[in-house]
Amino acid sequence: MxxxxxxxxxxxxxxxxxxxxxxxxxxxxxxxxxxxxxxxLQCLCSDCHRGAKQRLDRAGEIHKRD
Ligand SMILES: [Zn+2]
Known part of the structure; x- marks a missing residue:
């Protein structure tokens, strides 16, 4: 809102x-x-919300392998 x-x-x-x-x-x-x-708080559409969290997850995985 x-x-x-x-x-x-x-x-x-x-x-x-x-x-x-x-x-x-x-x-x-x-x-x-x-x-x-x-x-x-920020307003995100569900596509961006999902995408942002997935990118963070992937970045975390890359970091772990490093
Ligand atoms: Zn969006």
């Missing part, structure tokens, strides 16, 4: 809010202060 239904990553506006997810920039790890901090 705050981000006007626009994905922060690809900049596409989604009128269908079921396509949008709130992403925590810093993982909250159960910390309610981080969980509810709106400065720590």
């Amino acid at each position: 705050r981000d006007r239904f626009t994905c922060r990553m690809c900049g596409v506006m989604h009128a269908d809010t079921s396509m949008l997810e709130a992403d925590h920039i810093v993982p909250h790890k159960g910390n309610p202060k981080l969980f509810w901090d709106e400065k720590n």
